[in-house]
Amino acid sequence: MDFYAAVLERMAAQHGPLGERLRHALTAVLDSGAIAPGESLPSEREMADELNVSRSTLRQGLKELAQQGIVATRPGAGTVVVGRIPKALSRLSGFTEDMRLRGLEPTSRVLECSIGRIGADAAFRTGLPLGSPILTLVRLRLAGGEAIALERAVVPVEAVGADYDGSGSLYERMDARNARPHRVLQSLSATEADEALAAHLGIRPGAAVLEVAQLGYGQTGTVVEDAMTWYRGDRYKYVGEIRG
Amino acid sequence: MDFYAAVLERMAAQHGPLGERLRHALTAVLDSGAIAPGESLPSEREMADELNVSRSTLRQGLKELAQQGIVATRPGAGTVVVGRIPKALSRLSGFTEDMRLRGLEPTSRVLECSIGRIGADAAFRTGLPLGSPILTLVRLRLAGGEAIALERAVVPVEAVGADYDGSGSLYERMDARNARPHRVLQSLSATEADEALAAHLGIRPGAAVLEVAQLGYGQTGTVVEDAMTWYRGDRYKYVGEIRG
DNA sequence: TAGACAAACTGGTTTAAACCAATAACATAC
DNA sequence: GTATGTTATTGGTTTAAACCAGTTTGTCTA
Known part of the structure; x- marks a missing residue:
């Protein structure tokens, strides 16, 4: 041809x-x-x-x-x-899509899902007005029935709706309201699991975990997601790509 | 105005x-x-x-x-x-430039710098022809006099020159030969330091370290860098940005 | 044969001019 | 007063034409 x-x-x-x-x-x-x-x-x-x-x-x-x-x-x-370069999964796809791409069925166990007002520390980090209504979502993320990560996400209520109960993909939900993050800043580091985290993830206290702090920005530059996730170091690899 | x-x-x-x-x-x-x-x-x-x-x-x-x-x-x-979004340091800038941006003077201690032929495992990973001449560089990376990371880099000899002794920035050296990576694939995970690594970094064996595997691709799509770096979990944060 | 030179060709930059589709603003009719 | 069209404005797409600055390539000379 x-x-x-x-x-x-x-x-x-x-x-x-x-x-x-x-x-x-x-x-x-x-x-x-x-x-x-x-x-x-x-x-x-x-x-x-x-x-x-x-x-x-x-x-x-x-x-x-x-x-x-x-x-x-x-x-x-x-x-x-140019010769083929392998594709990278970007974290922007979110945990749900990420796991599906790897052939695993992702599930969640909601540990907390509450609406409140943003505190001083998070307000400073995100630039949102002090006292803004926010939704706090703590979820245990599982893939193939095994706990992979613990996630604590703070999201402005209007980005996700007051009736969200934490089930299903957060990103898909935000997509429907046209509030999916366009840019994400991430900070990754390695830490050791404390007692509570170890219990949730089913690992030994002190075991290495990958800590990912994430700030998602919407189209207009406002923060639409402020999340912290702890991944089991022995079960999760973060793959990213950088162009320069 | x-x-x-x-x-x-x-x-x-x-x-x-x-x-x-x-x-x-x-x-x-x-x-x-x-x-x-x-x-x-x-x-x-x-x-x-x-x-x-x-x-x-x-x-x-x-x-x-x-x-x-x-x-x-x-x-x-x-x-x-759009409202200001903080700038992210990308790892593409390399350890040297990274640390300078943070106001620290980066130094290196070369532990190994030898020329050899690529082995089967690295050849598979990089796609380079089996037996290609490569330079293996193992360096301890310090900032402000403190050991931050241990790096093991494998680079094709023609990308860096046979006379490179491991001193100075690897990226700057590659830059001069027009072989700086244009795209980088990275895989990050959290692991625990073994005895040898712990000794080099001055941390306790079993402490959390950030393990970064990195494949750098040149303009033509060939691999110009195959590196693995272990960062002290308590001293280094990896900051990245994703656009979608 | 080796070098110098010129011509042809390549991607890079800039402009002007249409036209489309979505939005916002306004005027109108009910 | 509210709903409904109409209209002007906005960004999005596409084209054609010219010119610049490098790279090849081929030819011609010493």
């Missing part, structure tokens, strides 16, 4: 803006290995012509592919396909 | 492509709080006119600001300034 033909076919099979279809088609075709890593793509002018797209639109798509690390552009020379 | 005047002034004070100057100027002026968070920017057409820039160029800049979370665009409505 010809490269151009493959791209054109996939483009025709989709809806939406031209540039978006182009981008998806290019990603898919390159992912299928139509052009070997290290090989060059045709020149922008030629591709634009063959794909019946303006160079501007083509370049927009190539720019995104370059940002994703699929191709690399070298001024004056050309655009080359 | 007028918003437009401030942007124009900063634009004039720089060199380089118009779009780049525009972007930097906008970032700087917005960072200085010229427009309060929540407030709207002027419309794209007006700004382009006032700043003597085409709307295309202006939009390119705004797109980047939006990706960085400085502004948020809403079709039909306008572009609003």
Whole structure:
């Protein structure tokens, strides 16, 4: 199958803006290995012509592919396909989706789910007005019937609704109210489990746990999630990716 | 000071492509709080006119600001300034730059620096050809005179040069040879220090340590760094950011 | 054969001009 | 007073055209 033909076919099979279809088609075709890593793509002018797209639109798509690390552009020379790099799970997907991707069925046991007013420490950390109505959610997270983590999340009530009972995915719930975090700041460190935590996770007191503090920001820059999670060090690995 | 005047002034004070100057100027002026968070920017057409820039160029800049979370665009409505979100240190900056940013002078004690051929396990992990010449570097990382981490890095010899003795920043060295990683995959978990590690870090055996496995990919998608680092859990926090 | 040079080609930048779709503001009718 | 359309405005998409600055490549010379 010809490269151009493959791209054109996939483009025709989709809806939406031209540039978006182009981008998806290019990603898919390159992912299928139509052009070997290290090989060059045709020149922008030629591709634009063959794909019946303006160079501007083509370049927009190539720019995104370059940002994703699929191709690399070298001024004056050309655009080359980069070797496959394994995909990383980002924590932004949340525990529920994370575990499903690993083939485990995630469950939760709600230990606390209460509505109150935000205290001074959390207000300082999040920048929310002192006394704002918040929902505090403490959950034991399990996968395959085994306790993996203990999570303590504080969320503004309006981001999740006053009727939330803690069951189901917090992120999916926030999604429905258009309040899912767009950016997340995380701080990870290793600590030792105290008596209470060890009892919940079924591990020995003093065993290593991965402590993840997380601040989620919504579209407007306000904090929509302030969470702390303790993962069993022997059962959980955090995988992330950094681009530079 | 007028918003437009401030942007124009900063634009004039720089060199380089118009779009780049525009972007930097906008970032700087917005960072200085010229427009309060929540407030709207002027419309794209007006700004382009006032700043003597085409709307295309202006939009390119705004797109980047939006990706960085400085502004948020809403079709039909306008572009609003987002509240400040704290900056995250990314591990891509490397231990040396990381510690300098925190005001500590980083030092290293080289425990091993040898050239050999890659073994089966590392070859599988990195995808490098079996038997490739590699440099193995084991360093104790200190900040402010205190041991913070033990690092074991495996790097292709051509990425760093056969004459590297382990002193100085590995990333700066790779930079000079244009082999700095562009993307990094990391896997973090919490473990307990064994006898040897505890002795190196000056902690109690069994104490919690943050174990970071890291694969760095160069521009062409080949692995240029395969490292494992153990950080003292009580002295190091890993801060990262995720966009979605 | 080795080097110097020029021409062709590559991606990068910038502009102007249309048009679309979603929103906000306003005027109108009930 | 409220509901309903209409209209102007906003960001989003797409195109075509020109020019710049590097990289190849090929040719021509010493």
